Amino acid sequence: MSSRQAAKAKGTTASSLADPPGELGGFLKEQRAAVDALLPSLLPQPVGEDDRVRAAMAYSLLAPGKRMRPLLALAVSSIFGGEPARALPAACTLEMVHAASLILDDLPCMDGASIRRGRPATHVAYGEATSILAAVALLNHAYGVIAGIDAEAGLRDRIRAALARRLSEAIGTGGVIGGQQADLAGAGRSVSLRELEFVHSHKTGSLFIASAEVGALLMGVSDGDLLALENYAKNLGLAFQITDDILDAEGSVASTGKDVGRDAERTTFVTLCGVDGARRLAVELVEAAVAHLDRFGRRSRLLRELASFVARRDR
């Protein structure tokens, strides 16, 4: 492993996550526990004697994390009266896709990170070939889970197809993969704020948007409501990434699970705008996100709290 890789590490540690007090705190804590309880059972059944790929899938998927994307889906579903338990399997597919993207992002040929969520990155623990297969298997399995959620779980076939379609768009060249491509294209050169926003509105924002869509589509919301939630999630995703950059610049390994200053060598919102500037940008994005919730009135309280929590979280 190169010293460059050794110096790079990403993600949240296994220590307890600091949730906010009140309704949101209770929701996050309870639903994160529900997500964490369901995720292992959604993994494919063991096959054959050599189970290395499945082990790598579990290693990545079950590593402690914030579970922001499923929680966003569940929060959106809940403001329309959705029973979180019914939305859980679909919400969990977002964590599978996220875990797949983290595995690929950390590969030596991509970002070359050696630590993720306070532990060796998947390619460090399982090797490159197995990690790539695990990432592909997680993505593939997410679609299998969506296609397999039975109708009794409240998922009609038409909604199921809509979920898969939205997910595919969010992940594809116009989404997460397009953002990753732009990120790679900017490596080793100076990147403008506009370029950086493009990277993260795709790498991070697209899956936030898909998360809101999953929650909304499960509840059969109107096109107008869907669009408002997409705009909310788009701004929220970018605010989330900026806060990540701030925590990265300020934090320690102990509190963030990352090596201090790993971002010094690449362009981030902090290197471009400074900590104060990045903080202001995050606050503006949260305000922009929340502005799209007006049409939902009091129902949107949870999503408003979630947005302001995202920008002031400490991990």
Place this chain on the structure above:
Amino acid sequence: MSSRQAAKAKGTTASSLADPPGELGGFLKEQRAAVDALLPSLLPQPVGEDDRVRAAMAYSLLAPGKRMRPLLALAVSSIFGGEPARALPAACTLEMVHAASLILDDLPCMDGASIRRGRPATHVAYGEATSILAAVALLNHAYGVIAGIDAEAGLRDRIRAALARRLSEAIGTGGVIGGQQADLAGAGRSVSLRELEFVHSHKTGSLFIASAEVGALLMGVSDGDLLALENYAKNLGLAFQITDDILDAEGSVASTGKDVGRDAERTTFVTLCGVDGARRLAVELVEAAVAHLDRFGRRSRLLRELASFVARRDR
């Protein structure tokens, strides 16, 4: 690139494919042309200025090939009276998945092949990171295409979900990915015939089975018919792989698009059974495949011809 990689090359060249005469020959030629005509339009729309991942997807997907998997799906659908044009989009997703698997298979950390289908492998032409993203994007897009085929094309939502479910099982740890894992686990050591059959009944056989399932599910066949077609395709897939090994051992770069004897360093059906033994095995598998077609009577003529063609093809 290492000399080991430089010596490894895989796939069919761009030169014309030798189809058999008669009904099957006409079907293969016509439907392969239809697949080749549709594939480019199924790629995602270009996004942004940097379109490298999409270019790598096109490079891999549109490279000349036998299109065996979509052709199998179309042949199965046709014996139930299916209009090939209606089955085309779903059939083409199998070629997307196949192209994705070839990209990954050729990576330096996997099989390390430098030539594929007579041209530089995707990772040679586009680099490792872009190739991995292209493979993931192809797989992801296959699900998007399935989810997006509209109901007017004759695809009911329930069938669409069944297609996605079957595809996910065929690709996952119990299918193609499991076979690739077993293949990697056997690298650099002697492999038994049983192990080799496991590898290829998963790496190749699973997607052949899925292809037959796609054709059958589109036509709403009975469970008994589906099972018979799965068994047919399972045997056909293994026969196809064995014939690949024989062509590899006997062929030249000019006729097969592969460097002569690239398989000398790994276990194949030819290294284990000799050319004659491998040929006998392929014939036995074709017979086993065809035996599962008895229930379909005269309707199955095309599938019978396809099976015997697979074992005596010259590329």
